Amino acid sequence: MRPFKFSTTVSSKGTIKIPFSKMLIGKNVEVTIIPKSNSKETDLSANDFVKKWNGFLQSNDNDANKYDYLANKYS
Numbered sequence: 001m002r003p004f005k006f007s008t009t010v011s012s013k014g015t016i017k018i019p020f021s022k023m024l025i026g027k028n029v030e031v032t033i034i035p036k037s038n039s040k041e042t043d044l045s046a047n048d049f050v051k052k053w054n055g056f057l058q059s060n061d062n063d064a065n066k067y068d069y070l071a072n073k074y075s
Contacts, residue, residue, distance in 0.1 A: 001027070007036070 001023065008016050018024075044052065 004019075004021065004024075006019055008018065010016050
């Protein structure tokens with residue numbers, strides 16, 4: 001049986017409602033509850049993305065590093 005994923009809210013009485021599915025009637029199921037955080041990630045603009053990740057994998061001498069890597073690999 002394929003898994004189902006959906007979002008819902010736990011009521012003040014502690015109950016949850018799941019969407020109706022004929023495939024689940026009479027079946028044993030496993031329920032995992034993962035609380036979601038209330039804060040939503042904001043979409044980064046292209047400029048914000050560049051500012052955030054600028055220099056993350058920066059190397060001062062990329063060409064020399066590539067040459068050394070290839071020379072070692074194929075020697």
